[in-house]
Amino acid sequence: MKHENYEILNLIGYGMAKFDAAFITEFGFSTKVSFYDYLISLGIAETRGVIKNRQDLFDPYFENSRIGWITGFDRYIHRKEFIDSFLGMENVKDYAEFVKLYLSDKFKVTEVVDIVTKPILVSKYKQIQLTGREAESYFISNFTKIDMFKDGNIEDARLYGDGYDFQVETPQNTFLAEIKGLNDRYGGFRLTENEYNKATEYRDKYCLIMVSNLAQSPKLALFPNPIAHFRLARTEVQSSPQIYYSSDSRHWL
Numbered sequence: 001m002k003h004e005n006y007e008i009l010n011l012i013g014y015g016m017a018k019f020d021a022a023f024i025t026e027f028g029f030s031t032k033v034s035f036y037d038y039l040i041s042l043g044i045a046e047t048r049g050v051i052k053n054r055q056d057l058f059d060p061y062f063e064n065s066r067i068g069w070i071t072g073f074d075r076y077i078h079r080k081e082f083i084d085s086f087l088g089m090e091n092v093k094d095y096a097e098f099v100k101l102y103l104s105d106k107f108k109v110t111e112v113v114d115i116v117t118k119p120i121l122v123s124k125y126k127q128i129q130l131t132g133r134e135a136e137s138y139f140i141s142n143f144t145k146i147d148m149f150k151d152g153n154i155e156d157a158r159l160y161g162d163g164y165d166f167q168v169e170t171p172q173n174t175f176l177a178e179i180k181g182l183n184d185r186y187g188g189f190r191l192t193e194n195e196y197n198k199a200t201e202y203r204d205k206y207c208l209i210m211v212s213n214l215a216q217s218p219k220l221a222l223f224p225n226p227i228a229h230f231r232l233a234r235t236e237v238q239s240s241p242q243i244y245y246s247s248d249s250r251h252w253l
Contacts, residue, residue: 002183002215005044007129008106011099012039013054014083018062019092026096042107078218082137086124094121101125135181135211136165138218143168146209146222148175163198164206176206178226183215186251191232193243199227212252219253 003009015023016032029035036048045051061080087095098121103109105125127133136158143149143166152170164176176198180189189210191199199206208226212219223229232245 003045003050006215008044008099008102009051009054010058010079011083011102012044012051013056013058014080015092015095015099016055017058017064019095020064022092023096026093027100042103042109044107078134078138078141078214081141082134083128085137085140086128086133094118097121098125131181131183131214132179134214135218136179138181138211138214139166139177139179139209139220142218142220143177143209146220148207148222148224149177161194163192163194163196168207173205175224176202177209178206179209179211181214182210182212182252185213185219185253186249187212188247188249190235190244190246191226193245196227196232196245199225203228210252221253 024030024032024035027035027038029038032052033048036045036051039045039051040048057076058080061077087098090098097118100109101121102125140154140156143154144152149168149170152168152175155167155169156165157167157176158165163178165179166177168175168177178191178195178199182189189208199208204225206225208223208229210221210223212221230247232247235244235246236242237244
């Protein structure tokens with residue numbers, strides 16, 4: 001079962017596995033035990049073991065003296081790759097500053113938060129919390145596991161805002177891929193009006209990829225021509241000119 005503080009525990013586990021004692025020092029602690037107890041006092045975890053286990057999850061991916069969880073090694077790599085995509089190049093100080101941002105925002109912690117000097121950390125913080133970003137990261141790493149895309153080349157189209165996330169070019173065809181993500185196995189999705197129009201225009205060349213169960217073991221499901229596949233309800237948001245087309249909730253893979 002997904003821990004209620006899944007995101008911050010992953011960030012802390014990654015930081016401890018990658019930077020070891022230097023990460024803890026950035027928070028003003030000299031021992032893991034004192035750092036564990038501090039996190040417990042904030043309500044992030046119930047026991048020291050919960051935090052240690054999160055570090056164990058990430059230990060195998062970094063060069064350190066610990067073995068961590070070897071069993072299920074590949075199962076958890078998507079979590080490491082997702083954090084890497086935003087924060088893999090940060091040094092220990094900036095990475096810790098990012099975690100402090102999370103603690104300040106979500107847990108109202110003020111005593112460990114320094115003044116953030118890099119606006120890009122704030123921008124990354126806003127982006128990393130979006131389920132869609134994790135789903136997109138997973139798709140980039142695993143799109144060749146989809147039979148239709150296995151010999152394809154991927155091109156990132158997210159910055160263009162043209163109604164799809166990626167273009168996948170195979171020897172036979174060119175596809176547009178729109179990625180949606182769910183933390184669990186059950187739920188729905190929605191298309192913006194731009195996405196809906198693009199799906200209508202390209203039909204079978206426009207593919208919805210649902211990445212479900214992100215919190216545990218992600219699964220990819222491909223749906224060419226989603227307009228024909230799903231029953232979508234048109235909704236206009238009154239507070240903005242945006243129009244969405246929403247699916248019913250369903251069980252995914």
